[in-house]
Amino acid sequence: MTTPAYDDANIFAKILRGEIPAVKLFEDDAVLAIMDVMPQTEGHVLVIPKAASRNVLDADPAVLAALAPRVQKIARAVKTALGAEGITIMQFNEPAGGQTVFHLHVHILPRFAGVELNRHAGGMAKPETLIPVRDRIAAALAAA
Structure with a gap:
């Protein structure tokens, strides 16, 4: 089965291009972290690589290598800032895996x-x- 091509009209691609507003938390050359507008809990953050990748199945290994330490750094800041007892990290792939935005x-x-x-x-x-x-x-990230 062939994986569909990346669609640059997805909402995260539009956010990355500045076409749609977002509450930005962190940005560098590799990722953008934003507050989820449909939060499942207070402090729900999304970390989005800037490289065009549908999901983990087609991502360049270099993109994944850059993504992981940033997710860890932001997760630590979220835990500290919210006084959380734990952190859930989720990443979905393909419709059957729960993915709804294909970036x-x-x-x-x-x-x-x-x-x-x-x-x-x-x-x-x-x-x-x-x-x-x-x-x-953001304050917890800056203090880290």
């Missing part, structure tokens, strides 16, 4: 014992609710 991205979710995640399609958060959380995580 490689990693979810970072702060977790607390006994607290269930919200539904991902449970509604969009307003930027004014995401910005204070982003600022707390």
Whole structure:
């Protein structure tokens, strides 16, 4: 079975090009980290490589090598900023694997014992609710 070609009209490609606004947390030459607009928990962050990759199955190994340490650094900051007891890191591949946006991205979710995640399609958060959380995580990143 052939993997479909990368579609540069996906929402993350548009965010990377500045065509759609996002609450940005971190950016460097390899990745952009943003607050998820449909958070499953307070502090839900997405880390998106800038390279055009549908998912982990077609990503260049160099993209993955650059992505992993950045996910780790941001996850540590999320855990610290939110006082989380744990972190869930998720990455989905292909429709049967749960992928709905076909640009490689990693979810970072702060977790607390006994607290269930919200539904991902449970509604969009307003930027004014995401910005204070982003600022707390950004401060933890800067202190790291």
